Amino acid sequence: MKNKSQGASVLYDKTSSSLLTVGLWIVAFLYLFPLLWFILSSFKPGSELFSYPLTLLPKSPTFDNYVNSWSTLDFFTYILNTSKAAIITTILTVLASASCGYAFAKYDRKWLKFFFMCVIATTMLPTEVIMNPTFSVIKMLGLYDSSAGIIIPSINTATGIFMFRTFFVSVPDDLIESARIDGASEGKIFFRIMLPLAKPVIMALSIFSFQWRWNDYIWPLIVLNDPKKYTLQVAIRSLVGAENINWSLLIGASVISLIPLLLVFIVFQRYILDSNVTSGLKD
Structure with missing residues (x-):
C-alpha cells in the first residue's frame, strides 16, 4: 500500500x-x-501589411523599411538625446531612491514613517494629475525646452524608494551597529556597506528606470519644443502625418528603437540576483 x-x-x-x-x-x-x-511585419512591404487574408510571415521579405527609416530620421541625434536623458535620470534615480529607502528603513523617526506613507500614496495619483503643476514649475524655473526639464521631474520615484526600503529592512541592524562601533561614518556605512549589498535592487531599478525614460513620450512631448532636442519616441511620433501614416516607415523606426533596450536588458539582467544580503555576517 x-x-x-x-x-x-x-x-x-x-x-x-x-x-x-x-x-x-x-x-x-x-x-x-x-x-x-510586430517584428515580422517590419520586413513586409507596405502592400502586404493590410492585405487580406493577413499572414504572419512576409511573402516578400525586405529591409527597405529599416533603410528608409534610418535615412528619414536622424537616429544618431535622437538616440544620443534619449540616451543622455535616460542614463543621467537612471543614475540620479538610483542614488535618490537608495538614500531615501535607507533612511526610511534604518532611522526610527515618526515623521519619516508618515513621510514614507505620503510617498507611497503618490502611486495612487495618475500621472496626468501632476503634469500641469509640474510643467508650471519647470517653466517658472526656466527649464522649458531643455534636457534638465525632462530629467529633474523624473528622478524621484515611489517605486524605487519602496524597493530599496523593503530591501534595507531585511538587512540586520547588527551589521550597521558593528560598522558604527568600528568608527565608520554614516556616509561610509551607506556607500561602502549598504549600497554594495543592494546590488540586485540597483540593477533591477536601473533596468526599469532606463526602460521608463527610454519609452517616455508624453512628458518630453510637452517639455521639448526644438526638434533637435527631441527624444527618440517623440521623433518617431513626428512620422505620423495629419492625414496619412506611412506604416512601413513607422514600424521600421519602432523596431530600431527597441534594439538599445534589448541590449541593456541582455547585459544587465544577469546581475539582478547576483548578491547575498547576509554577506559579511557571522551565524
Whole structure:
C-alpha cells in the first residue's frame, strides 16, 4: 500500500508539473505573439501589411523599411538625446531612491514613517494629475525646452524608494551597529556597506528606470519644443502625418528603437540576483 501511495504521489507531481509547464508556455506564447507579429511585419512591404487574408510571415521579405527609416530620421541625434536623458535620470534615480529607502528603513523617526506613507500614496495619483503643476514649475524655473526639464521631474520615484526600503529592512541592524562601533561614518556605512549589498535592487531599478525614460513620450512631448532636442519616441511620433501614416516607415523606426533596450536588458539582467544580503555576517 505504501508503494502504491508513493507511486500515486509521484504521478500526481509529474502531472501537475506538466500541466503548469504547458500553462506557462501558453501564457508566454500569448505575450510573445504580438511582438513576433510586430517584428515580422517590419520586413513586409507596405502592400502586404493590410492585405487580406493577413499572414504572419512576409511573402516578400525586405529591409527597405529599416533603410528608409534610418535615412528619414536622424537616429544618431535622437538616440544620443534619449540616451543622455535616460542614463543621467537612471543614475540620479538610483542614488535618490537608495538614500531615501535607507533612511526610511534604518532611522526610527515618526515623521519619516508618515513621510514614507505620503510617498507611497503618490502611486495612487495618475500621472496626468501632476503634469500641469509640474510643467508650471519647470517653466517658472526656466527649464522649458531643455534636457534638465525632462530629467529633474523624473528622478524621484515611489517605486524605487519602496524597493530599496523593503530591501534595507531585511538587512540586520547588527551589521550597521558593528560598522558604527568600528568608527565608520554614516556616509561610509551607506556607500561602502549598504549600497554594495543592494546590488540586485540597483540593477533591477536601473533596468526599469532606463526602460521608463527610454519609452517616455508624453512628458518630453510637452517639455521639448526644438526638434533637435527631441527624444527618440517623440521623433518617431513626428512620422505620423495629419492625414496619412506611412506604416512601413513607422514600424521600421519602432523596431530600431527597441534594439538599445534589448541590449541593456541582455547585459544587465544577469546581475539582478547576483548578491547575498547576509554577506559579511557571522551565524
